[in-house]
Amino acid sequence: MVSLFSLAACSEDVFIEAEPQLIVEGWIDDGGFPIVILSESVPVSDKYEDVNSLKDNVVKWAKVTVSDGDNEVVLTGKANSSYFPPYVYTTSGMRGVAGKKYKLTVTYEDYHVEAETQIPERVYVERFIKGENNGKYFLKALINDNPNEKNYYKFFIRMMERDSMFLSSNLAVIDDSEFEFPLSVSLDLGKSILYDDKLEDYQLDGSERLVVKFAHIDSVAYNFWNEYKNYVELGQSFIFRYSKNVYSNVRGGLGYWFGYGSTTYLCEPFNHDNPIVVGR
Secondary structure, three states, X not given: OHHHHHHHHHOOOOOOOOOOOEEEEEEEEEOOOOEEEEEEOOOOOOOOOOHHHHHHHEOOOOEEEEEOOOOEEEOEEEEOOOXXXXXXXXXXXXXXXXXXXXXXXXXXXOEEEEEEEEOOOOOOEEEEXXXXXXXXXXXXXXXXXXXXOOOEEEEEEEEOOOOOOOEEEEEEEEEHHHOOOOEEEEEOOOOOOOOOOOOOOOOOOOOOOEEEEEEEEOHHHHHHHHHHHHHHHHOOOOOOOOOOOOOXXXXXXXXXXXXXXXXXXXXXXXXXXXXOOOXX
């Protein structure tokens, strides 16, 4: 009897709640202003928390600075419904320049985080190819890539009539050594927990205008987005659970701070009588 009581006493789980961490989502495009979104992580807990309480994890009073080695600017935080969380730190006092390095520093309460990145040169999409297969529309991008150089790329997509922010295009994170030349990349619209309660895949219906952001990235950004892609793909499997931490280049916190050699393209509706319209 004593041993049974002992086993019963030991069977109760002891749950140790992790400490929250500062999460950074930040980038600077070639020719663009720095964008930084800050929040505190939500620790895994045995306590119920309503999803509406996540707004309390948005960090609004941090000191955020960006330095390019010659100048340093302090970013201003303000509400912006075009992003999620809808609060952004930015400035018009600094534009990204390809080839330059940018250091991000964030101080908030007991947090102090730093990250560095460099903006790669732009590489352009040669042309887009659109088509239809069994009632589903698809979009492919042909990239004017230099086969003699090692390059990494990332696509983001925004549907103009539906989205206010760019979404990561699933699968479209590219190590050019894994592709034949010229590079041909199929794009999709991924999933959005912001605009689709059922987490269903966005489908091209042939009538919407798309904005495609094509970014030349470095190996650091590639490691992050590749791990993110694996998490999205494999994390949904009931057989194989993907539990590896997503790569981060932020010291003292989580998240990312990346430079993008990016170009944005406007793709008009899929009208088979007219060629796709591409704007740079």
